[in-house]
Amino acid sequence: MIRRKTREITLGSLKIGGHNDVVIQSMTSTKTHDIESTLAQIDRLTKTGCEAIRVAVPAKEDAEALKDIIDYSPVPIIADIHFVPSMAFLSMEAGVHGIRINPGNINKKEIVRDIVLEAKNKNVCVRLGVNSGSLEKSLLEKYGYPTPEALAESALNWSSFFESLGFYNFKVSIKGSDVLQNIKANEIFAQKTDIPLHIGITEAGMGTQGMVKSSVGLGVLLYKGIGDTVRVSLTDEPEKEVEAAYEILKSLGLKKRGIDVISCPTCGRIEVNLPKVVKEVQEALKDMDLPIKVAIMGCAVNAIGEASHADVGLACMKGGALLFKDGKILKKVSEENMVSELLETIEKHYHKEVEV
Ligand code: SF4
Incomplete structure (x- = not known):
């Protein structure tokens, strides 16, 4: 299988993109400020083979818990930021290896700029997220609804903005509302740039449905060589996401683990x-x-x-x-x-x- 040639970026001790293996990520489901439970889940996740872990940082108390979590975690920690930009700054202050932001839900471009410049100063990896629910008005007017083309264009526009600030240590995730939209949007983006892609089928659901949607969506993209980091999103214990990700990658010959x-x-x-x-x-x-x-x-x-x-x-x-x-x-x-x-x-x- 020929993998798409992407630029190499750094997330803590991890190298992503380039010739590196696909990295498996997951996200804790605990309250991040409940340090004990969060660390216990991180422990279970890393034992299952999770290579990078995202934690939700919706409030100050969660940002304050990050230092202990980062100190303990054997794998890089990514702060998940939505709607409250100040959490991005607090998380970077605490020493996170990566942050995930959706510029579409941060309403001022200057704030996105300040976050990116701070990430550049602190050598923090950024995941630039674009999704169908927070697409720019101008693109909605141009395309009528969040088409794969509109999603890819939004991701390309924000990527250019990041690069105009001299920042390159970022990957992109594009989330459509269904599997086909996801595949198409990622394909369009992948053809136009060497920026690494984080892929996943968001809100895939529970049990068989979640597994099948993720396997089909990720499987098609990975088979086409697209995807530098993956998350299998399931309504289940996060360890199950990691197990499923390994099975998908193993079946495509992209990862070896266990027997x-x-x-x-x-x-x-x-x-x-x-x-x-x-x-x-x-x-x-x-x-x-x-x-x-x-x-x-x-x-x-x-x-x-x-x-x-x-x-x-x-x-x-x-x-x-x-x-x-x-x-x-x-x-x-x-x-x-x-x-x-x-x-x-x-x-x-x-x-x-x-x-x-
Ligand atoms: S191994 Fe035996 S039991 Fe299993 S499917 Fe084949 S014939 Fe049936």
Whole structure:
């Protein structure tokens, strides 16, 4: 896959754009001034692999909590600013690595200028957000409604303004009201500039709907090489967003993490409670990071052939499973031992190789 060539920018210790990997972001859902809860969530997020974390800063008490949060967080912290520009200055004063602003909801251009100049002074990364709800009046009059062209034009105009101030350490996010509008607006913008893009499908929703909308929207853009940072927005615990982002990036070959566990869809030949076995294996392997594929198949009839591309796996059968490696059966294992036997095989055959 050929990724769009973007300029490299800096967010704290992270490099974004250029030849760097796509960065996974999420946002805390706690009250930022509740430092203990916010730090606990940051801890869970970073353990899941989150690489940059945004926190909401709607009020002074939230800005005042930032210093402790920044001191503790192992990943860069981005302050999310809406409507109250003074929070941008307080956040930068507190030492945030990045801020997210939507110039469309800061009603004076001079204030946007002052925020950008302060970010330039303090080497703070800015995410310039444009969305369909806060598009400039002139563009609404020109296009009639927030079309993808209007959104891209707004983002390009604000980008030019940032650059006219000698500021280049920023990325852009363009949020349309639906998946297609999002894709189109990002594509138009991407064709015209090398500014890095943060992509995400905003308000994607819950459960299956949220996952599917995000996977389709992000998947299409990433496949076209567009996207330097991503957030999967879900109405769920933020850790789920990070897990989903990894799955999307892994499926496109853009990120490697953990062990790839595959399982069959099951059919009338099934002899075990496969979801239970898969969950146990996933749980047991969740902290291992190896470039291997583990297959858990519901029966022994077609399993080894179907899973021949897997490195190691179980083909379940009544009362146990066949443990196989590289398409060859190693042994028959009992139901109660099959997960532990699989883990031992992985340890024995792969862990050493990786540690060497
Ligand atoms: S592995 Fe067996 S149970 Fe699973 S889908 Fe294939 S034939 Fe059906």
